[in-house]
Amino acid sequence: MTDILLHASAHARIKDRLSTLDPALNVITMQTDGALHRNGVPIEMDDINAHIFWASIDFLVGGPVREAMIALLKSETAQWVQTASAGLDAPVWQMILDKGIRLTNSDAQAIAIAEYVMANVMAEFQPTFERREAQTAHEWKRLPFRELSNTNWLIVGFGHIGSEVGRRAKAFGAHVTGVRHSGKSHELADHVITQSEIHNNLSNQDVVVLACPLTEATKIMVDGTFLSAMNNKAVLVNIGRGQLINEDALIIALDTGTPEAAILDVFQTEPLPEGHPLWDHPKVRVTAHTSAFGSGTRERGDDLFLENLQNFLNEKDLRNEVTKIQ
Amino acid sequence: MTDILLHASAHARIKDRLSTLDPALNVITMQTDGALHRNGVPIEMDDINAHIFWASIDFLVGGPVREAMIALLKSETAQWVQTASAGLDAPVWQMILDKGIRLTNSDAQAIAIAEYVMANVMAEFQPTFERREAQTAHEWKRLPFRELSNTNWLIVGFGHIGSEVGRRAKAFGAHVTGVRHSGKSHELADHVITQSEIHNNLSNQDVVVLACPLTEATKIMVDGTFLSAMNNKAVLVNIGRGQLINEDALIIALDTGTPEAAILDVFQTEPLPEGHPLWDHPKVRVTAHTSAFGSGTRERGDDLFLENLQNFLNEKDLRNEVTKIQ
Numbered sequence: 250m251t252d253i254l255l256h257a258s259a260h261a262r263i264k265d266r267l268s269t270l271d272p273a274l275n276v277i278t279m280q281t282d283g284a285l286h287r288n289g290v291p292i293e294m295d296d297i298n299a300h301i302f303w304a305s306i307d308f309l310v311g312g313p314v315r316e317a318m319i320a321l322l323k324s325e326t327a328q329w330v331q332t333a334s335a336g337l338d339a340p341v342w343q344m345i346l347d348k349g350i351r352l353t354n355s356d357a358q359a360i361a362i363a364e365y366v367m368a369n370v371m372a373e374f375q376p377t378f379e380r381r382e383a384q385t386a387h388e389w390k391r392l393p394f395r396e397l398s399n400t401n402w403l404i405v406g407f408g409h410i411g412s413e414v415g416r417r418a419k420a421f422g423a424h425v426t427g428v429r430h431s432g433k434s435h436e437l438a439d440h441v442i443t444q445s446e447i448h449n450n451l452s453n454q455d456v457v458v459l460a461c462p463l464t465e466a467t468k469i470m471v472d473g474t475f476l477s478a479m480n481n482k483a484v485l486v487n488i489g490r491g492q493l494i495n496e497d498a499l500i501i502a503l504d505t506g507t508p509e510a511a512i513l514d515v516f517q518t519e520p521l522p523e524g525h526p527l528w529d530h531p532k533v534r535v536t537a538h539t540s541a542f543g544s545g546t547r548e549r550g551d552d553l554f555l556e557n558l559q560n561f562l563n564e565k566d567l568r569n570e571v572t573k574i575q
Numbered sequence: 576m577t578d579i580l581l582h583a584s585a586h587a588r589i590k591d592r593l594s595t596l597d598p599a600l601n602v603i604t605m606q607t608d609g610a611l612h613r614n615g616v617p618i619e620m621d622d623i624n625a626h627i628f629w630a631s632i633d634f635l636v637g638g639p640v641r642e643a644m645i646a647l648l649k650s651e652t653a654q655w656v657q658t659a660s661a662g663l664d665a666p667v668w669q670m671i672l673d674k675g676i677r678l679t680n681s682d683a684q685a686i687a688i689a690e691y692v693m694a695n696v697m698a699e700f701q702p703t704f705e706r707r708e709a710q711t712a713h714e715w716k717r718l719p720f721r722e723l724s725n726t727n728w729l730i731v732g733f734g735h736i737g738s739e740v741g742r743r744a745k746a747f748g749a750h751v752t753g754v755r756h757s758g759k760s761h762e763l764a765d766h767v768i769t770q771s772e773i774h775n776n777l778s779n780q781d782v783v784v785l786a787c788p789l790t791e792a793t794k795i796m797v798d799g800t801f802l803s804a805m806n807n808k809a810v811l812v813n814i815g816r817g818q819l820i821n822e823d824a825l826i827i828a829l830d831t832g833t834p835e836a837a838i839l840d841v842f843q844t845e846p847l848p849e850g851h852p853l854w855d856h857p858k859v860r861v862t863a864h865t866s867a868f869g870s871g872t873r874e875r876g877d878d879l880f881l882e883n884l885q886n887f888l889n890e891k892d893l894r895n896e897v898t899k900i901q
Contacts, residue, residue, distance in 0.1 A: 360722065360724045360748065361720075361722060361724075364697070364701075364720075364722055364723060364724065364747065365701070365720070367693075367697065367747075368694075368697035368698065368700075368701045368703070368720075369701075371690070371693065371694035371697060371698075372694065372697075372698060372703055374694075375690075375691070375694045377694070377698055377703060378704075378707070380860070380862050381704070381860075383861075383862075383863070384854060384860065384861045384862075387849055387854045387855075389845075389846035389847060389863045390863050391863050391864075391865050391868065392862070392863070392865055392868065393865070393868040393869070393870065394687075394690075394691070394694075394865075394868060394869055394870065395869075395870045396686065396687060396690055396869040396870045396871045397690060398686045398687075398690070398869070398871050399871060416746055417743075417746050417747060419746070420742055420743050420745070420746030421690065421693075421743060422686065519715075520715035521715060523713055528710060528713045529713075534706070534707075534710065535709075535710045536706050536709075536710075536718075537709070537715045537716050537717050537718070538717075539717050539718055539719070539720075542717065542718070542719040542720060543719070543720055543721075543722040543724070544719065544720065544721045544722045545722045545724050545725060
């Protein structure tokens with residue numbers, strides 16, 4: 250028998266598909282208030298002993314995911330964790346691997362994040378707010394706009410998210426340079442470089458997107474040197490991790506005029522503290538770590554889990570399995 | 576000898592490339608104030624007698640293009656007109672053809688208009704203004720958004736503009752239905768239908784883009800019947816001509832709840848009159864016939880004219896030649 254721990258909301262969505270897949274599975278649901286049930290019967294945290302834990306997107310909204318992780322790490326039963334995250338920089342994921350538990354991360358948010366990037370860059374390139382102001386003033390105003398066509402994009406990290414950004418930028422006629430650890434070519438990038446080559450490739454980039462994992466090598470990658478090598482018309486987008494950027498250096502750089510603007514969905518401290526200078530900076534767009542919150546992310550996450558569950562039960566390869574965190 | 580009439584600003588941009596192409600060309604420039612010069616010497620309107628007229632984008636900003644057209648139609652010399660327009664519904668173009676003058680229209684604005692469409696649809700699907708408000712209020716607000724992925728797009732008119740919209744929508748994972756006069760398949764559309772089939776294909780469309788010419792067949796195509804067949808979550812985009820839509824019917828439809836919103840760059844009367852109810856309608860985005868005003872349109876228009884001039888001088892086919900206005 251296989252025991253699966255999952256959020257009660259996630260179970261409500263997939264229970265029919267789950268019982269079609271294998272009616273003999275034991276289902277342990279965790280509610281947002283922490284209450285646990287195995288096959289409908291209340292149990293205690295210490296009695297979880299699950300083989301599989303699906304840390305779905307529902308835990309972002311609520312539910313004691315930390316306690317579940319601790320119970321899981323204490324148990325001797327856990328074999329596989331499917332997470333809704335893409336980035337695995339939080340220490341718990343390394344602990345999962347160290348314990349010998351298999352780990353799969355998620356690409357379900359890649360499409361949403363790519364759409365967030367395109368929408369926000371276009372909102373910056375086009376006079377989005379000036380158009381609205383002109384309409385409010387009943388003003389027939391001929392506002393020109395900057396095109397994406399023929400722009401240069403540097404996409405740091407060309408995994409699921411970066412490559413989906415690349416696909417869309419290319420459809421607009423942009424030239425895409427992907428930064429990959431491996432340096433290997435990719436069909437959705439016109440060029441691929443490695444991290445050490447970024448500096449010499451910054452000056453002509455119109456858009457720089459940080460879509461890489463947070464590692465020792467990428468931490469504070471964007472510092473004063475990086476920023477001053479950028480083009481003064483460039484837009485910097487961070488949908489990776491706040492720790493990729495030295496925020497003090499970014500504010501100084503923006504005040505000096507390079508880059509032109511920054512679109513930030515992630516920060517050194519989240520939520521961004523009330524008095525933080527990024528909130529009111531005229532060249533900064535702040536969003537609340539919500540680039541993954543597209544209308545299709547949850548369904549793609551459900552599909553990924555069910556696909557991987559079938560793989561797991563049939564002893565096939567798991568999609569997005571992570572064996573080493575850089 | 577070949578005489579070319581063009582705007583003084585356009586001449587300033589291309590004069591080097593022009594003299595490389597054929598140093599023996601006579602150049603007649605028209606300034607924004609109407610002053611005319613042939614090879615630098617002042618001339619009168621009645622002395623234009625040009626063989627070629629390039630009605631470039633510069634005339635949109637200023638210059639007596641109407642008077643130039645009248646002089647051209649009176650002359651017996653005119654052989655070819657290159658316009659910056661895509662739509663040829665204004666009566667002057669039929670007069671040009673009736674006079675036996677060759678006519679080429681422009682695809683230089685297609686990329687800009689496609690970018691306008693994508694940016695405005697995404698600004699509608701994503702909480703663009705709510706994000707800005709949250710930032711202004713220093714509010715860490717988790718705002719979900721509607722994805723383009725897996726949406727259905729109906730693009731009425733699948734020429735240069737419509738197909739460039741299709742290319743971009745497809746890169747986002749949208750399903751594209753193109754409406755073509757010919758009904759012929761197109762690599763950038765998943766399906767192609769004809770105008771008579773639109774009604775039966777409206778109910779499941781998330782985005783409907785009007786990118787067709789204004790003809791007797793398309794005039795007031797979007798009436799009460801069309802609008803009530805749309806989906807209540809649909810966004811209607813008009814970058815074609817104002818006369819494609821019955822604006823009174825659109826306001827009634829939006830007030831009733833279908834479609835969800837309208838993005839309008841063109842209107843029955845332009846500039847949109849001061850007291851017009853579309854200005855203040857909460858579900859309408861008004862822009863001032865500026866979807867073509869991308870940063871690359873002018874350069875693409877210059878390239879098109881020079882390419883066609885070379886074709887003309889070498890007696891080759893002209894790109895975008897129009898022999899019949901529907």
